[in-house]
Amino acid sequence: MGGVDKLDWNIQKYRTKIRGKKWYFPIFTNAMDMALVNSHAIYCIANKKMPLLNFRREVARFYLSLQSLSDPRNSGRQWYSVSSQERVPDDVRKNPEGPYLERRLDGKQRKCGVCEKNMF
Numbered sequence: 001m002g003g004v005d006k007l008d009w010n011i012q013k014y015r016t017k018i019r020g021k022k023w024y025f026p027i028f029t030n031a032m033d034m035a036l037v038n039s040h041a042i043y044c045i046a047n048k049k050m051p052l053l054n055f056r057r058e059v060a061r062f063y064l065s066l067q068s069l070s071d072p073r074n075s076g077r078q079w080y081s082v083s084s085q086e087r088v089p090d091d092v093r094k095n096p097e098g099p100y101l102e103r104r105l106d107g108k109q110r111k112c113g114v115c116e117k118n119m120f
Contacts, residue, residue, distance in 0.1 A: 010037045014056060 016029040040055045050058075 007034065007037060010040075010052060014053060 011030070011033045014033075016033055018025075018029060020026070036056055036059065037052070039059075040050075040052050043055060044050065
């Protein structure tokens with residue numbers, strides 16, 4: 001068996017089977033599979049022999065253990081948890097004679113508890 005035939009055979013054993021609607025997605029997944037098979041071959045030459053499936057699992061475990069990729073709090077926009085008690089003084093929020101603030105069930109928008117109008 002030639003080198004290209006072995007590469008194709010090893011890629012086909014554990015091919016990434018995700019269908020995408022974009023034309024470049026199969027090219028991307030094939031390139032990733034090819035890179036994994038080639039890195040497995042180099043790993044086996046330099047270190048001990050390891051089955052391809054175990055090597056793919058170790059690579060996946062390594063990338064999942066990285067904090068920046070797997071922790072949703074480290075990705076995207078920073079969030080601030082400022083409670084309503086710090087934003088609105090207690091005398092305005094709990095005044096029984098005047099309008100007081102309430103949160104909706106989803107907790108997003110404060111409304112007047114008396115007239116149901118948006119306060120802010």
